[in-house]
Amino acid sequence: PWPTCGSRGLFVVFEGLDRSGKSTHSKLLAEHLGSEAPVRWMCFPDRSSPIGSLLDLYLRKQASLSISAVHLLFSANRWEQAASIAEDLNSGTHVICDRYAFSGAAYSIANGLDLGFCQAPDRGLPAPDLVCFMRVCPEEAAQREDYGLSRYEYPEMQAKVGKAFDLPGLRAGVAWHDFDSRRSQEVNQAEVRDAARQALARSGPGTAPPLRQLWA
Numbered sequence: 001p002w003p004t005c006g007s008r009g010l011f012v013v014f015e016g017l018d019r020s021g022k023s024t025h026s027k028l029l030a031e032h033l034g035s036e037a038p039v040r041w042m043c044f045p046d047r048s049s050p051i052g053s054l055l056d057l058y059l060r061k062q063a064s065l066s067i068s069a070v071h072l073l074f075s076a077n078r079w080e081q082a083a084s085i086a087e088d089l090n091s092g093t094h095v096i097c098d099r100y101a102f103s104g105a106a107y108s109i110a111n112g113l114d115l116g117f118c119q120a121p122d123r124g125l126p127a128p129d130l131v132c133f134m135r136v137c138p139e140e141a142a143q144r145e146d147y148g149l150s151r152y153e154y155p156e157m158q159a160k161v162g163k164a165f166d167l168p169g170l171r172a173g174v175a176w177h178d179f180d181s182r183r184s185q186e187v188n189q190a191e192v193r194d195a196a197r198q199a200l201a202r203s204g205p206g207t208a209p210p211l212r213q214l215w216a
């Protein structure tokens with residue numbers, strides 16, 4: 001189990017299909033919370049590590065890897081950061097993260113792997129207090145700039161990933177909040193902030209639930 005502390009930071013993860021607005025909303029939330037407490041914004045894959053640079057090559061279609069091997073590499077790329085995420089949270093820093101293990105499972109399920117296999121390597125990672133899921137329809141996402149450059153950016157794949165994100169087993173044990181990307185950015189960001197405030201009230205100073213383990 002992760003060490004615990006009385007006034008830890010909030011751990012919020014943003015998930016969704018490619019081009020669903022995760023980066024924009026996660027950065028806006030980080031900026032918002034940053035006015036009152038230290039915040040760390042991060043994203044997965046973290047392309048800066050050796051494992052991450054291999055994943056970057058894979059996603060840019062410059063390297064081929066088997067689907068199972070790539071799944072484990074995405075998970076390893078999170079484990080590289082797991083201890084520092086727990087450490088930051090326990091020192092009172094909010095951690096806002098663009099993609100996490102839910103993307104890991106959803107994209108690999110879309111590639112034909114089963115949920116149990118997909119969850120196993122990520123079991124035990126720091127569990128987020130809140131997942132903000134940006135729901136977008138694949139056809140709409142395909143209209144966005146530069147769409148199609150990345151390995152998984154094509155409509156059939158995105159449709160499968162979208163279905164996988166809705167599996168109850170994938171969402172189990174974590175607080176999810178779904179957002180409709182067709183609404184304006186302002187409306188959605190206001191709701192993101194509300195959801196974060198509510199999660200913060202649940203895990204605020206003095207009442208912080210211990211940092212839990214994902215899917216454990």
Ligand code: NYM
Pocket residue numbers: 018044045059074075099100101103104105107108150152153
């Ligand atoms: N991706 C991301 C996975 O397939 N598994 C994972 O565990 C994670 C974190 O990488 N298409 C995929 C989803 C995206 C791509 O793109 C990362 P972006 O635009 O950097 O979020």
Ligand code: MG
Pocket residue numbers: 018019150
């Ligand atoms: Mg993308």
